[in-house]
Amino acid sequence: MKNDEGERKMDQVIILDGGMGTELQRRGLRTGENPEVFAMQHPEILEAIHRDYIDAGSRVLYACTFGANRRKLEGTSHAPAEVIRANVRTALRAAEQAADQAAGQASAGASDAGLDAGRVKVALDIGPIGELLYPLGTLRFDEAYDIFKEEAVAGEQAGADLAVLETLTDLYEAKAGVLAVKENTSLPVWVTMTFEENGRTFLGASVACAAQTLTALGVDAIGINCSLGPEEIYPLIKEMRDWTDLPLIVKPNAGLPDPRTGEYAIDAVKFAAQMAPYKELGVSAVGGCCGTTAEFTRLLAEEFAGVKRPDRLARVRTRAGRRGVCAAGRMAEFDGTVHVVGERINPTGKKRFQQALREHDMDYVMETAIAEQDAGAEILDINVGVPGMDEAELMREVVEAVQSVVSIPLQIDSPEPEAVEAGLRAVNGRAIVNSVNGEPERQAQILPIVKKYGAAVIGLTMDKGGLPETADDRIRIAGNILKACEEHGIPAEDLIIDCLTLTVSAQQSQAMETLDAVRRVTNELRLHTALGVSNISFGLPERTHVTESFLTQALYCGLDFPIINPNSRPIMDAVAAFRALSGQDENCMGYIERMADPARQKQAAPAASQAPDLPAGRPQCSQTAGLGNTAGETDCADAAGTAAVSPSGAAASAGTGSDFAAEMPTGSSNSASAAPENGPKDRIARAILKGLKKETRDLTVELMKTMDGMTIINEMIIPALDIVGDQYEKQILFLPQLINAADAACAGLDYIKAQISEGGASVSKGKIIVATVEGDTHDIGKNIVKVVLEIYGYQVIDLGRDVPVQKVVDTAVEQDVPLIGLSALMTTTVANMRRTIDALRASGHDCKIMVGGAVMTREYADEMGADFYVPDAKASADAAKAVLG
Amino acid sequence: MLSARLTELNENEILKYLGYRGQEIDPSLRTQIERCIAEVERAAVPRIVWKQLPVVENHVEGLTLAGSDMADLLANCSEVVLLGATIGAMVERLLMKSEVKSMADALIMDACASTAVENVCNNFEQDLRAEVEKQGLYLSDRFSPGYGDLPFEENRDFCALLDVERRIGVTQSPTHLMIPRKSVMAIMGIADHPLKMRGKGCENCPMFLHCQFRRRGVTCTGEPL
Structure with a gap:
């Protein structure tokens, strides 16, 4: 769908259009009226607005479909497809008529960013859904995807030339939109997000992270629109340019409106003047957003007349841009510096973690994740392989839970292609996949998924022949993996080679082979490297010394993605020391700060006396001394982990x-x-x-x-x-x-x-469901109840907030839960509590129900047929005791 | 131009939200509260959007404004000021993380966050009042949907009219709850004559609907209802 005509034809900067809402208001749209529906009902007005923009020089019209999604049209009695069809066709009509008039005239065609030359193009305009996605809001990713899909399909059917997702502030929502357009249509897709002056969106996404994530997803152009004026957006676009090879779009506001008069701060002349510096910056498309009119477009077109678009392919060829993996607001740049990958989210050999995954106890997983981030991890490896569980579903659940509480990028660790895809899809940001190896079959399964989501990938230097014995073998396999990646369109910069750590007590000569391979991959192949270092010391006493030393040597050889237990202080100290020695930690400030941590002083002193005696046969450790944990180690690792929570x-x-x-x-x-x-x-x-x-x-x-x-x-x-x-x-x-x-x-x-x-057992006096009812998002009370019930020894199944009625019933029946706790905080959602209770009773499942929440009273509770009214956590524990003993 | 201001949080107000009734607060709890205040202040990004609109024949275009409080306001005022205020999504993230790390921290931070958004509204009201009075006019009390007899559901129209989604990043759930949760919509009237201000009773209190004290049959000053 993307064409590369841009390479041979240096075209002019594309002039977009200006504001739609203010134009409609000027021509009769009343306050509170739905603009898309108004436009549909007054096609002559809409067409006139489009014609004005074409006459002023617009080469791409944004159809009046910004809010034509099923949520925003609710209550208007019009379906998205209907509104989109009508309004896209009106724009097309305006474009075609203009083309007819100008027939024979040379057109300043657009061939870059997925557009062909010819008549003025019509973009399906897709704005935010208007509801926040989970976890902040209640809208699930899949539902958001579905809403966008409906718009995209309707837009393509109506004849739109491309889709523009604009004014987005949530990178996750943008991802849902991009996937929906790309997977269901063949339209080119542009994405412009809205930032504040500090370079963050309302939801905290940064310019760099947005650029990397959207570029990875394979969109055709990215940029910034709305919120700010041209002057304020300028430094942000400049930063965005560093992080992408894609054509850039800028569509600023005419400043902000006056609260008293509604007039925008910048006039057309000033706007054009403020846009002038973008000529030097190399943007591909310019236009205006709120408060701009056809007059703005006319002056803008004059300002940019004859200005060529930048040769972006030159940038691609020279690989000039910066890159990295990221969460929505945090970048781990691939700049050769060390990035600690936390290895603790992994059930291998950890029964408590396995139990948590089996019970969907996301709190335990989230605690582990928070502890890793707090301890200094910069990327989190996510492995959820537990026999008998649906790994893809569990991966999605864990990724969603983890990214709701930590802000660092993730590494999806699974051998199952379905789980890898589920993880990559759920990630908000750009992730690493762990891993492929030298086997072509595995590469064929995993690499297309890596490419689709634009992830980075770890390549293990092993193949059918098993573990290589020499550095030479490792280099050979690494080369094969590199070749496979390039064949799949994955650039070398995104490949991270793992040269494999073998246990030194078992295969002593291998330690130096591994280090040699790390050095050669770094220097000869010029690739990034990862290494799970803890395994080196397995079976030896006082393992930390060996692990620490090996880690330091590997870092010196060029290891930039050590996969380690960040809760182990000596190991993290070794990383801090290396950063100081290698100059990555400027003036050793990070090291000094780390050593000055008062908690460190306090805990260091009584270390010896606090070390728990561990049963014979387990590796030695102490809470404070830490250890070189592999993900496979158990008790002391967990002890150290939770202590740091x-x-x-x-x-x-x-x-x-x-x-x-x-x-x-x-x-x-x-x-x-x-x-x-x-x-x-x-x-x-x-x-x-x-x-x-x-x-x-x-x-x-x-x-x-x-x-x-x-x-x-x-x-x-x-x-x-x-x-x-x-x-x-x-x-x-x-x-x-x-x-x-x-x-x-x-x-x-x-x-x-x-x-x-x-010991293979669990603490449970019985199961209790807790849930904040459908429609309600206030859940602190419910969470307090959960904590208290758990202390009393009950297994609490927390269904979260905004829980659909049927989910409560299904869980209660499937898991045979004898006590259900429901919470509602708003008067508006008490009705849903009643519906939930009615549905539970109607299901015939034998259970008691307790209800609480700010608006609840004993009378309400009785009237709704609840068994217990629990005004606080203590009362819920009493109710649990009465039902479960 | 009036801007969003978050000033020092009132610790007593935080304690009030926490249901404080004169219990002994030991130094460690004091430290904990101070740390929570600092974290919320660090995460909070105060934002406001406001619009001044004319009252025409006891009506403001785009709003219903049901209830006796609003009837009174519209009868007396020539203009209204609508306000949307929030302390942003990062606070919400902080609360989520805290709920996993330490429920007590989360509880205290929740109270801090409620106090903070109230603080932003109070500061705006104070700034606006000064401006209005400079012009020789009078500003009414501040009302929000859900207070008194102004229905909670009217938040929807306030949000639409103020374009809060684009301007300050506030959205609504299908049940009209605002997200980020620590967000407030409010209305004030401007008149050319002095206005009767509300009394101090519970019915005028923003916490009326959710007050923990009222549920126990007392006011926040410890008096029986």
Whole structure:
């Protein structure tokens, strides 16, 4: 669909059109009226506007279809296809009539950006859906895709020449739109997003990340429109140019409207003058957005008369641009510097993680992800391979969950093509695929997917012959992979070679072969390299030393994507030291800052005394010493991981001098540390009551040496929480204190859960569903309830917020759940709570229902037929006790 | 031109949102609250959009403005000012992350965020009042859909009229909840004569619908209803 005529023909900058909304208003559109429907009902007005723009010099008309999606047309009694057909045809009519009139006249044709020369082109204009996507909003990616698909298909059928997605602020929504257009039509697709002066969209997407992600998805041109005037957009377009080879589009506003008069700040003369600098910058298409009129277009066309479009293919040939992988707002640039890839989201050999995936316990996964980012990971590897689970579906779920709480790019790690595609599709940004190898069959399965989503890819230097023995073999396979990538249209810059780490205690000579291969891939093949380094030290005592040393040497050889456990401090220290030594860390500021972290000083001192004794046969480790973890290691790795989950929380609650201890059942000293004579039960109760996470956890670790986990939960943690709940009811404690105590109890509980799960069992007194009902997005209350119920030992199935009625019923029936908790915060959504209850009753599933939420009252609850009215988390625990024991 | 201003958050107001009733606040909790305030302030990007519109025959084009409060306002005012305010999506992301890391932090940050968007509205109101009074005119109290008897559903028209999606990045869910959640639509009237201001009672309070104190049968000052 893209043509390369641009290479042979240096054409002029394409003049786009200007504002539509303000023009319609001037000609009769009333406030509150739907502009697309108004235009459909007044085709003569719409056509006149288009003709004005053509007369002024527009070569591409944006059809009046910006808001013609099924959400925005709701309540107008008009379907998107109807409105799109009518308005695209009106634009086409205007274009054809103009062409007839100008027949025989030479046209300033557009051949770049997917356009042929000839008559004025008509773009299907696709604006934002108007609802935010999950996780911030309630609209799911697939539904957004479907909405865009409806528009795109209708637009193509109506005869549009191309599709323009514009004014988008959510990169994820843009991705849904691009996929919808590309997968369902053959229209060229342009995307322009809207940024604020700080170079971010309202939703935090950066110029660089937008450019890389959209370029990767294979659109035909990108740019910026709306929100700002030409002067403010200029530096942003300049930055965008660094990150893409695509033609650039700019369509600024006439500044901002005056709140009192509605007049825009910039007039046509000033606008054209402000646009002039773009001639030097090398943009391919220019126009105006809100507040601009045909007069603006006329002056703009005059300003750009005879200005050639830039030769973008020259840039492609010289590979001038910057590149990297990214989340919506964070770039990991492929500039040869080190990027730590966190390896912890991986169930291999970790029973607790496997359990979390089987139970769809996304909180556990998200905690792991947050801990990795907080510890310094810059990319997260995502592996969800658990036998018996639908890996593609799980990959999608985990990617969505992880990117809702961390802001770094992801690496999709799976051997299954379906899972790779599911992951790449769900990613908001540009990802790495881990991995292909030297086998042509695998390359044929994976590389087309990599190409489709424009991902980077890791190539493992192994093939049918198995693990290579020498550096030469590795280089040979790397070369083969490079060739395969290029055949699939994946540039060498996006290939990352993994030279494979073998265990030094088993195959000693291989360590140096691997390092040699890393050096040669870097220097001879000039490719990036990745390496999972932890495996080097397997089976050796005090593994960290070996891992650290190997890592440092590999970094020196050119390794730029080490795949490591970022929660291991010595390993991350080694990275920090390397960055200082290699000059990547300018003036060693990063290193100095890292070593000055007060949490570090505090935790370093008592290291020895806190190290838990581990059963014989497990690798040695301590919480503070960390270890060279591979993803396959288990207990201590998890211990280290969770300990790092919330350094800020632990620090905040580490204060002393609380008076709560006066309320303690022991009635003794008010300082936890000053009461060594107290039994463990009192000490843990005090730690929980004061909300001390680290202390609670440490005490739990100590108790687990002599007691069994369930006993600790039932005889220590729950009684402590009962006291907290009681004090909350008596208003001795207020809500944050109650929740701090719950958080502390969780810290202990998490450790117990991990231990019990290693033994193949799980902690559960029964299942409970919690959900914020359909239409409601306020879920902090529901989440508090969840935390408390989990502490009491129940397995909570959290369906999230805005949960469709049927999903609650289906889950309850499928998993045979005896207690359902529903929350609604708004009066407008209480009706959906009633519908959910009715549906549960109608299903015949035998269960109790508890309801809560700000607007709920006992009367409401009774009237709706709920079994329990639970005004707070404590009450929900009481209800659970009544139903499940 | 009036701009979006987020000023120092009032800690007492945050405590009020948290259901505080004079409990002992130990230093660690104090530190925790201060840290949460700082994080919310760092994530918050205050944005406003406003429009001044004429009242013609007790009506503002594009709005329904049902209820007795609005009838009163429209009868007395020659113009209205519509306001849309938000502290942005990054706060929402922060709250999401905090809910996983520490529910207590999330709870406190939620209160900070509510206080912050209220703060932005208060600052705008104060700035506008000064401008209006300089012209010898009078500005009414601030009302939002969902307060008093102005229906919550009218948020939809406010959002459309102010073009909040393009101007400040606020969208609505199908049930007319605003996302980012910490966003507010409001209306104020301008008159050439002094206006009767609302009393201080619960019915005039923005928290009326969701007040935790009222549910327990008391006011936020501890008096019985």
